[in-house]
């Protein structure tokens with residue numbers, strides 16, 4: 001039987017998965033219910049766009065769903081899980097929140113509840129997330145199939161251990177923000193050179209896409225970097241500035257700080 005899903009949280013990540021299910025998962029799922037904290041306009045918008053069923057009282061629909069996706073901030077999990085605990089019977093409960101692994105879900109749900117954790121990224125919106133996922137200890141085959149539906153409609157995926165996801169949250173979940181910061185600086189510098197915003201954005205975007213395509217050939221980043229860097233040439237002068245400014249160390253510190261904050 002095709003599963004029905006309840007999303008708790010209706011923000012950008014929930015919408016990306018709902019949109020993926022709407023576009024690519026129609027045949028694999030039954031109904032989608034969505035509840036949030038207070039933004040009823042957003043629920044109406046999702047209803048108009050994807051035909052979801054808006055939910056005011058979560059407890060009223062839990063017994064109609066097979067999967068519950070927790071798509072609200074990590075800080076809200078404690079209270080939401082406490083509220084839904086009495087109504088959980090046999091649902092597969094999946095969180096997408098940073099720092100909230102299966103261990104913390106199992107602690108807050110009835111003993112024996114099947115749980116999972118997905119760490120997507122915002123490229124889910126265009127079906128290009130690389131999503132990490134893992135399971136709790138009470139998982140059955142049907143839950144693995146349900147997990148596959150969720151991750152496949154938003155892009156590529158990688159099965160990991162819970163500990164790996166804690167350590168990789170910065171790399172696949174948050175590092176897109178680091179890349180966008182990098183792009184923003186280059187675009188802004190291009191504009192300062194007198195290039196109009198639209199063109200500047202196009203130049204930097206295509207440079208990033210082209211570089212990503214080169215990485216996809218399987219060549220090592222070091223090799224690709226060396227191909228750009230003519231010895232004693234222009235790029236070498238730029239890389240030297242990054243080296244002097246301790247770019248490597250700074251990036252490592254950013255990754256460590258991200259994971260530390262995510263784990264709480």
Ligand SMILES: NC(=O)C1=CN([C@@H]2O[C@H](COP(=O)(O)OP(=O)(O)OC[C@H]3O[C@@H](n4cnc5c(N)ncnc54)[C@H](OP(=O)(O)O)[C@@H]3O)[C@@H](O)[C@H]2O)C=CC1
Nearest residue numbers: 009010011012013036037038039071072073074076097098
């Ligand atoms: N953004 C990202 O790049 C990534 C985010 N994540 C995780 O995804 C989760 C959601 O993030 P994102 O979509 O970006 O966040 P948004 O801020 O876009 O959305 C948050 C949603 O959670 C709802 N919400 C908040 N509190 C509650 C509550 N107590 N009960 C029900 N709903 C609630 C909000 O409802 P309302 O508007 O009514 O307040 C809103 O719909 C987070 O846990 C985050 O860690 C994971 C990977 C990547």
Ligand SMILES: O=C(O)[C@@H]1CCC=N1
Nearest residue numbers: 097098169173174262
């Ligand atoms: O910033 C955050 O907390 C989330 C986790 C991964 C990406 N965004």
